[in-house]
Amino acid sequence: MSIIRPRAIVVATLACALALLPIYSELSGNTFILTFFTRVLIYAIAAVSLNLLMGYGGMMSFGHAAYLGIGGYAIGVLAYEGVHSGPLQWLIAAVVSALFALVIGALSLRTRGVYFIMITLAFAQMAYYIASGMDRYGGDDGLTIYRRSGFEPILDLSNRTQFYYLCLGLLVASIYLVFRVVNSHFGLVVQGARSNEGRMQAIGFPTYRYQLVCFAIAGTICGIAGALLANNTEFVSPGIMYWTRSGELMVMVILGGIGSLFGPLIGAVALLLLEEILSQITEHWQIILGPMLVIIVLFARGGIDGLLRGRAE
Template identity: 50%
Template sequence: MTISSRHILNTALLVFLGLIPFITDWMGDSFYTGLVARILILAIAALSLNLLIGYGGMVSFGHAAYIGVGAYCVGIGAFHAFEDGIDWMLNGYVQLSAALLGSALIALIIGAISLRTRGVYFIMITMAFSQMLYFSAVGVETYGADDGLTIYLRSDMLGLIDLNDEKSLYYLIFASLLVVLYLMHRLVESPFGNVIRGTRSNEARMRAIGFSPYKYRLTAFVIAGTIAGYAGFLMANLNDFVSPDMMHWTRSGDLIIMIVLGGMASLFGPLYGALAFLMLEELLSSIPLTIGGLHVGEYWQLIFGPLLILIVLFARNGIDSFLPQPRKSS
């Protein structure tokens, strides 16, 4: 089995990401450890959405809702543990189970309804459900409403992993990314993945040979939602804060931009897209230039927008187009 340049590049990226805490220690600046950890969490969420968009052709503008559900499971548990002394609600495994089951159940309900539609109707229904959850969170005063909820106590993993230690948390996030990458690879290359891709290409043909596209799509929808809920669990512990903004449809739009930027239907595309998106946001927003009393960095989207358009116009599949392409067997 020959190792392609693409595999070497992807492996080098993972090795580099694995060394980030040591590199930042050497630099004496731990800020970038937190930044990269956030990138990896968003990459996990983008990987799950890529299963729907890139491989299944299901453009969901409600995917951020599952991140919010997972995050609020941590936030609500920490709130009652801190305010009411209910220790078991701080148990990380209880919070994680609630995040996975809650996001899976909501994905099942949303998917069961929205997957009966197509095109713009599917997009609008997923967005509507996301906004419904968003406004529900805004209306709950007990948990901070639109001001959000500060997490004073991180999830207690019963001594197995200390999430209060930044390196331990980072490597939990990094290991989670590796697991999700492996899971997506096996899933996409499996018969299940072939049906999902085949349904995207020609649904009528898949029906003709005996498959039920609806059941396969719904299963993919639930898997993607569950993984996004896990990303929310990690994000809440990283940020020590949750808010309804995590569920807003614009956050789903950010995930879609990451996928388009990195390359749809590409295993590592969402990771490259998340890296590019967050690093460009950080760099462009830090531009010290001032024109006519306006700080250019505050309007970084005006610079990022044209860059994204150029990538879409000149790169057929985002950053993935610039990577060494795998050789096709003759």
């Protein structure tokens, strides 16, 4: 007789809750919960892309939020210039994010350890200061987006429910894409390079190229998340790509379970829910959240996903 594992129950429950959330919001008249979880889904997509690098590739990128900003600014700048076609906006957001990821990867992958982390951080900060200096597009004050990406008549992104399901669908697609990638020949080489890059090179695999493509895939997914975020907030600013935002994405991945398929989703839901609940209790909510995160990291080495699997050490 098979035993239903706690992790499977939690993932299934979470999936059903997310799928039925708009119905609850409509029946209860609670529009905030739909807006809040739309934001959760968007950050979960970004966390999934970072997990591909960190969890499966062993590449500790500390500048991942740069792709959020690039995707967001692609939407904002094009909308400001009168280009409202959704397919065109999103294509440009994905392509520019991928190209930026290739540049970052091409340089950072030639280093190791703390140097790798610092180069990814430096590129993200460079993107932050470039955005801050674009006076035509708001500079430090950011850029208001007066019209969302146009996908009519297929989709109306101004409709909260349609936009929510678009985010949910793209989250499912990103998780599935990562699943297919990491279980492919390509993904096995990337994971092998994480464990022992020298050995993978010795048996004939050009690990640099594999890791560079992995960088581009992760950057593209995160760029799409940035496009979603810009449409959701109808605003984009340099703060979206500041190093603290990259840190938040890393916390989501580690909290949920680094190197696990659903860990980033669980981590995004847990972190953003904790922030929202604690901020309603006290203005000093970070003092409570910090120790809670430390306890989880200390007693659940595999994050919440690891704890549910019974792997806590």
